Amino acid sequence: MEREEMRKLQGERLSAMVRRVWNTVPFYRRRLEELGIQPGDIRSIDDLSKLPFTTKQDLRDNYPFGLFTVPQEGIVRLHASSGTTGKPTVVGYTKQDIAMWSEVVARSLTMAGITASDIIQVAYGYGLFTGGLGLHYGAEAVGASVIPISGGNTKKQLQLMVDFGSTALACTPSYAAFLGEAIMEEKIAPGDIRLKAGIFGAEPWTEGMRSEVERLLGLKAFDIYGLSEVIGPGVSMECSCQSGMHIFEDHFIPEIVNPDTGEVLPYGELGELVFTPATKEAMPLIRYRTRDLTRLHAERCECGRTLVRMDKCVGRSDDMLIIRGVNVFPSQVESVLLEMSETRPHYLLTVDREHNLDTLEVQVEVEEAFFSDEVRELEGLRKKIQSAIASMLGLTAAVRLVEPGTIERSMGKARRVIDNRKS
Amino acid sequence: MIIRQLSVFLENRTGRLTELTGVLAEHDINISAFSIADSTDYGILRMIVGKPEIAERVLRERGFAVKVTDVICLIIPDKPGSLHHALEILSENGVPVDYMYAFASAEGRATVVIRTDEAQAAIRVLSQHRLELVRAGDIYQL
Ligand SMILES: [Zn+2]
Numbered sequence: 190m191e192r193e194e195m196r197k198l199q200g201e202r203l204s205a206m207v208r209r210v211w212n213t214v215p216f217y218r219r220r221l222e223e224l225g226i227q228p229g230d231i232r233s234i235d236d237l238s239k240l241p242f243t244t245k246q247d248l249r250d251n252y253p254f255g256l257f258t259v260p261q262e263g264i265v266r267l268h269a270s271s272g273t274t275g276k277p278t279v280v281g282y283t284k285q286d287i288a289m290w291s292e293v294v295a296r297s298l299t300m301a302g303i304t305a306s307d308i309i310q311v312a313y314g315y316g317l318f319t320g321g322l323g324l325h326y327g328a329e330a331v332g333a334s335v336i337p338i339s340g341g342n343t344k345k346q347l348q349l350m351v352d353f354g355s356t357a358l359a360c361t362p363s364y365a366a367f368l369g370e371a372i373m374e375e376k377i378a379p380g381d382i383r384l385k386a387g388i389f390g391a392e393p394w395t396e397g398m399r400s401e402v403e404r405l406l407g408l409k410a411f412d413i414y415g416l417s418e419v420i421g422p423g424v425s426m427e428c429s430c431q432s433g434m435h436i437f438e439d440h441f442i443p444e445i446v447n448p449d450t451g452e453v454l455p456y457g458e459l460g461e462l463v464f465t466p467a468t469k470e471a472m473p474l475i476r477y478r479t480r481d482l483t484r485l486h487a488e489r490c491e492c493g494r495t496l497v498r499m500d501k502c503v504g505r506s507d508d509m510l511i512i513r514g515v516n517v518f519p520s521q522v523e524s525v526l527l528e529m530s531e532t533r534p535h536y537l538l539t540v541d542r543e544h545n546l547d548t549l550e551v552q553v554e555v556e557e558a559f560f561s562d563e564v565r566e567l568e569g570l571r572k573k574i575q576s577a578i579a580s581m582l583g584l585t586a587a588v589r590l591v592e593p594g595t596i597e598r599s600m601g602k603a604r605r606v607i608d609n610r611k612s
Numbered sequence: 613m614i615i616r617q618l619s620v621f622l623e624n625r626t627g628r629l630t631e632l633t634g635v636l637a638e639h640d641i642n643i644s645a646f647s648i649a650d651s652t653d654y655g656i657l658r659m660i661v662g663k664p665e666i667a668e669r670v671l672r673e674r675g676f677a678v679k680v681t682d683v684i685c686l687i688i689p690d691k692p693g694s695l696h697h698a699l700e701i702l703s704e705n706g707v708p709v710d711y712m713y714a715f716a717s718a719e720g721r722a723t724v725v726i727r728t729d730e731a732q733a734a735i736r737v738l739s740q741h742r743l744e745l746v747r748a749g750d751i752y753q754l
Pocket of ligand 1: 430490491
């Protein structure tokens with residue numbers, strides 16, 4: 190679809206959605222009235238920037254069902270994301286929403302080359318988290334055979350992977366790495382693993398981690414992006430060119446804004462990603478602030494698709510640590526470690542405050558392959574990591590080498606940071 | 613003449629060394645010789661054990677980072693000048709020594725564990741000078 194055609198479609202869907210929330214969601218009606226906006230003012234996609242933002246706080250303030258446009262009879266599914274602070278964020282879906290979600294996930298899987306002849310092992314958590322069920326319905330829509338194994342139980346994961354001959358794996362990248370290591374430990378022959386595609390998302394990961402997982406599992410790793418407030422996984426997906434994730438912008442209208450001023454930024458500039466899921470029935474949102482920092486690109490992709498692409502998120506403004514006035518993302522430390530390739534991506538940042546000065550300690554597990562039996566060499570490794578982190582972050586961190594397996598592994602999202610300044 | 617030495621990465625945490633010796637005891641594995649090289653945060657335990665293959669496997673299973681390195685073990689009289697004599701031979705023949713540790717054994721003799729990148733050369737020059745080297749089969753029973 191050409192850009193102009195897409196913009197026309199987005200404009201139509203946007204104006205219909207604004208009219209709908211005006212009539213059904215008191216919160217939005219009040220907010221639009223405050224700004225003196227009538228639904229008739231929103232006629233094309235150019236009018237999007239006139240509209241107010243919706244934040245996570247707005248979702249909390251309207252907990253649990255305040256932003257729904259339909260009565261409870263119309264809701265067929267509820268998901269919720271765990272609230273690290275206060276109430277969880279609730280999202281509702283109509284039958285049509287589930288169909289639309291399945292369709293975008295199906296498109297995502299198709300981009301990864303998955304067809305009806307594939308066997309897909311869905312090792313995302315099933316439940317309130319959107320990962321498991323999102324991938325499940327999308328994979329069924331493609332016609333693939335789904336193994337709804339959910340997360341955890343590594344032994345069973347490996348057994349079914351071998352016995353059923355799974356050709357695709359969907360889970361978080363850290364769990365994929367964990368499974369890859371388990372395959373090595375169990376000494377499963379590479380020929381017994383038939384995986385060809387991995388659909389990994391729900392947490393930030395680096396290019397280094399991609400090659401690590403691709404090597405361990407012998408597959409091509411695709412990045413899938415999504416957030417429950419917008420729909421779940423399947424908001425955007427990487428194609429085989431692996432040069433950014435194509436946003437299904439016919440449903441989720443993207444913008445990049447300056448996180449401080451809210452000003453819309455042009456394609457190519459780094460800023461906060463904002464989505465307007467215009468076709469969602471149960472809970473459409475107007476200009477939802479994702480807190481994810483990234484860039485958008487509008488040029489046609491080498492794969493031929495014209496859908497706008499987003500880069501891997503540089504970080505979440507929520508995850509961003511400010512240490513001695515410097516902005517630090519855990520993903521930066523991870524990329525340093527992976528570039529050195531001598532250590533596993535298992536690490537933990539501990540931030541503390543001593544005598545009013547922030548301190549950062551990075552624990553890194555010593556990989557057996559590198560482990561030297563000479564203190565001199567280990568100290569050399571430690572100093573090398575330390576100086577690479579210093580040049581990446583612009584601040585000095587204490588680096589401590591720890592035994593393999595001592596940093597807590599998680600089946601879901603990896604815990605990378607302990608910030609003791611908050612306690 | 614090449615002896616398999618196990619090196620284990622150990623964090624300086626209370627009980628960690630005891631855990632390791634416990635694992636070996638459980639599997640009835642004797643430690644013939646050991647030394648610890650340490651920094652402030654961690655140490656490297658180097659040891660010669662009976663049944664090194666089994667020791668390597670069971671330690672790995674318990675989550676220890678284990679590395680196997682080749683060393684040579686030299687037997688010298690437990691008296692002044694004998695270590696000096698052996699080291700002189702190595703240095704005169706250009707054999708580098710990365711590290712070494714020694715332990716006295718019965719009958720007035722001492723065993724010296726030597727780690728070098730040129731183990732074959734070390735074995736050759738030491739044998740030429742009629743110094744006694746421990747055979748792999750023997751050391752594990754020391
Ligand atoms: Zn593409």
